[in-house]
Amino acid sequence: MDYQRLTIRGISYSQTQSGAYALLLEHEESNVKLPVVIGNYEAQAISLGLEKDIHPPRPLTHDLFTKFVVSANFSLVSVIIYQIVDGVFFSNLNFKNNITAEELILDARTSDAVAMAVRFNAPIYTTPQVLSEAGILLELEEPTAEENFDNAANEGDLTSLPMEDLQKLLEDAVKEEDFDAAMEIQNEIKRRNKKIE
Known part of the structure; x- marks a missing residue:
């Protein structure tokens, strides 16, 4: 399939849903944005994953899972946001065993998938269909x-x-x-x- 690579453009407080945040992903070539509504904990997990120099005193759930994956000799190869149904995104975590080259695909919430991707520096992809269904092209005025x-x-x-x-x-x-x-x-x-x- 012709996957489209996305980059994280930022996380901001949601103007439409109280207590929620908007994770903004962007298609590298077309600049089409993919807004994903996430919770406070997920926003914190992604932000901490992006900030490589900030380490909480105790490991957070995503850090613990990352450590487990590495200990099991796997790496996260990519994240695929493959579907959107009723405004809910569906994603896969694509792992590969560093020794046997065995592949492992796990279903995940998109917020968790992105939180893992930033910890492994793994690329995030989506399908052209998801991009056309949920993507928006933002034309901003004076910032x-x-x-x-x-x-x-x-x-x-x-x-x-x-x-x-x-x-x-x-x-x-x-x-x-x-x-x-x-x-x-x-x-x-x-x-x-x-x-x-």
């Missing part, structure tokens, strides 16, 4: 995240903003795909978190 970031910078540097405001600015920056602002805000959040530890 409000950049304006918010500029306002914060003009009123005083980021160090003067409360952590809650920084988190909101970061969510806006990711949503608006202003990754320069997001990086600077994230660095300030990391700096503060290191002080707390």
Whole structure:
């Protein structure tokens, strides 16, 4: 099958569902976005997987499963988002044994599959059908995240903003795909978190 490769463009707080987040995946060639609604725990699991330098004191479920997979001499080769039914995405984890080359395919929630993919640096794919059914092409106007970031910078540097405001600015920056602002805000959040530890 002609699979389409996706990249993670960001995670933002869902404007439509309370307590939920939107994982934004993007087709590399067409820039079509695939929004996947995920829960708070799943958003945290994916975010921690993306942040390679942050290690929780105790292993989270996805970290524990990753360790088990590696101990069993398997690697995650790819994640395939193969179907969408009534707004629910279905995914497979494709494993391969490093010694015997045996292949193992496991069904998984898409949020869990992506959380595992970031831990293994495995590619994420979908089918053209899923992309055409659920994909959207976002045409953004002037990025409000950049304006918010500029306002914060003009009123005083980021160090003067409360952590809650920084988190909101970061969510806006990711949503608006202003990754320069997001990086600077994230660095300030990391700096503060290191002080707390």
